[in-house]
Amino acid sequence: MANAPRKGPYICGIDAALDVVSGKWKGLVLWELHAHGVRRFAELRRALPGVSEKMLTQHLRQMEEDGLVHRTVYAEVPPRVEYSLTESGAALNEALRPLGEWGRDRIRRHRLAVAPDLDAPVPAGS
Amino acid sequence: MANAPRKGPYICGIDAALDVVSGKWKGLVLWELHAHGVRRFAELRRALPGVSEKMLTQHLRQMEEDGLVHRTVYAEVPPRVEYSLTESGAALNEALRPLGEWGRDRIRRHRLAVAPDLDAPVPAGS
DNA sequence: TGCGGTACCCACCTTTTGGTAAGTGAGGAG
DNA sequence: CTCCTCACTTACCAAAAGGTGGGTACCGCA
Numbered sequence: 001m002a003n004a005p006r007k008g009p010y011i012c013g014i015d016a017a018l019d020v021v022s023g024k025w026k027g028l029v030l031w032e033l034h035a036h037g038v039r040r041f042a043e044l045r046r047a048l049p050g051v052s053e054k055m056l057t058q059h060l061r062q063m064e065e066d067g068l069v070h071r072t073v074y075a076e077v078p079p080r081v082e083y084s085l086t087e088s089g090a091a092l093n094e095a096l097r098p099l100g101e102w103g104r105d106r107i108r109r110h111r112l113a114v115a116p117d118l119d120a121p122v123p124a125g126s
Numbered sequence: 127m128a129n130a131p132r133k134g135p136y137i138c139g140i141d142a143a144l145d146v147v148s149g150k151w152k153g154l155v156l157w158e159l160h161a162h163g164v165r166r167f168a169e170l171r172r173a174l175p176g177v178s179e180k181m182l183t184q185h186l187r188q189m190e191e192d193g194l195v196h197r198t199v200y201a202e203v204p205p206r207v208e209y210s211l212t213e214s215g216a217a218l219n220e221a222l223r224p225l226g227e228w229g230r231d232r233i234r235r236h237r238l239a240v241a242p243d244l245d246a247p248v249p250a251g252s
Numbered sequence: 253t254g255c256g257g258t259a260c261c262c263a264c265c266t267t268t269t270g271g272t273a274a275g276t277g278a279g280g281a282g
Numbered sequence: 283c284t285c286c287t288c289a290c291t292t293a294c295c296a297a298a299a300g301g302t303g304g305g306t307a308c309c310g311c312a
Contacts, residue, residue, distance in 0.1 A: 011175075013229030014153040014222055020232075022148060024300070027140040041259055049137075052301055057260060078309055079259045088232070095228035096140055102221035103139030103146075106214070110193075112142065113135040150270070167289055178271055183290060203279060205289050 017095070020066050023059050025051050027096070030085070033069060034093045038084045068092060143221070146192050149185050151177050153222070156211070159195060160219045164210045194218060 010016040021027055025048055032047045033039055039047070045056055060083060063069045068089035074080040085093065107114060136142040147153055151174055158173045159165060165173070171182055186209060189195045194215035200206040211219065 010229070010233060011154060012157060013226035013231075013233065014157065015229065016233050017225045017229035018147065018153055020229075021144065027144055028137055031138060031140060042257080045259095053260070054262090054302085055300065058300090073259090076258095077307095078257070079307090081259060091231075092225075092228055095224040098221040098224055099143045099218075100139035102218055103136070103141065103143035105139075105217075106146075107136060107139065107142050112133060114137075168287080171289095179290070180272085180292090181270060184270090199289095202288095204287070205278095207289060 017092070020063075020068065020092070021096070023062070025055060026059050026063060029056075029059060029063065030068070030089060030093050030096065033083060033085045034090065038082050041081050041083070044083065063089070143218070146189075146194065146218070147222070149188070151181060152185050152189060155182075155185060155189065156194070156215065156219050156222065159209060159211045160216065164208050167207050167209070170209065189215070 010019070021030070028048050029044060032044055036043075041056070041060075044060075045051060045053065048056070060069060060071070064071050067086055070084050070086050072082045072084075074082070106112070133145065136145070147156070154174050155170060158170055162169075167182070167186075170186075171177060171179065174182070186195060186197070190197050193212055196210050196212050198208045198210075200208070
């Protein structure tokens with residue numbers, strides 16, 4: 001369903017914000033879009049290791065519906081769709097920054113596993 | 127299971143932080159504990175409308191495991207268990223504050239100003 | 253001619269999450 | 283004597299989230 005009954009009555013702002021960022025890849029999408037400004041579908045897909053097309057579409061649609069991202073479709077022969085953050089999305093990203101710092105701190109402190117590299121895989125050795 | 131293989135390799139700090147706060151009631155528990163300092167199990171349960179005992183226990187256990195809350199058991203005849211935030215938990219709450227403000231802002235905005243083109247969700251007039 | 257790339261949609265399946273209801277054992281209220 | 287409270291645990295279920303693999307319509311490349 002395009003319009004799930006999310007957005008139930010919220011108890012506090014945290015609730016509302018978490019509702020909007022909950023989803024396996026939403027935080028990363030936000031981050032990617034923030035880092036690059038504008039990204040095409042396939043670029044996002046390549047940027048998120050292991051995401052399925054379905055999930056990416058689904059998340060992007062919800063985020064569009066939630067007013068976080070802007071979607072531009074070019075009616076060209078090879079389809080082209082560009083995604084970028086709206087003001088609201090950018091503000092959310094800002095609001096997420098302290099959380100990200102807390103998370104990095106936590107990773108450092110607990111020596112947690114960090115992602116397998118995604119931007120420069122190309123193992124030189126083999 | 128009590129010990130799910132969460133804490134997979136993280137891609138960024140946001141990831142790690144969201145992992146730790148994801149759960150229907152965790153944000154609220156954090157908030158309650160922050161607001162009151164120390165709370166007993168039943169107090170928390172009463173504070174969260176609709177939470178089941180199972181979920182509350184489960185969330186509290188995970189949060190303890192994640193080093194967010196401190197759990198003190200008094201070996202008394204009517205059992206008594208007190209929960210409070212650890213330093214890490216308090217810091218997380220701080221980091222969550224801008225997010226909460228963003229959420230409140232979002233709630234406000236969507237109540238008053240309806241966007242001219244996309245959503246016009248019926249002002250409930252009956 | 254066949255393949256890969258583009259940006260999806262769809263049906264089906266598994267995993268995860270959350271909810272319901274019952275049981276525990278001792279003490280205090282009625 | 284029975285019920286209620288405390289802080290859980292366990293077994294069982296339902297719903298949501300996420301994953302898999304297919305198809306679409308068109309293009310350029312070899």
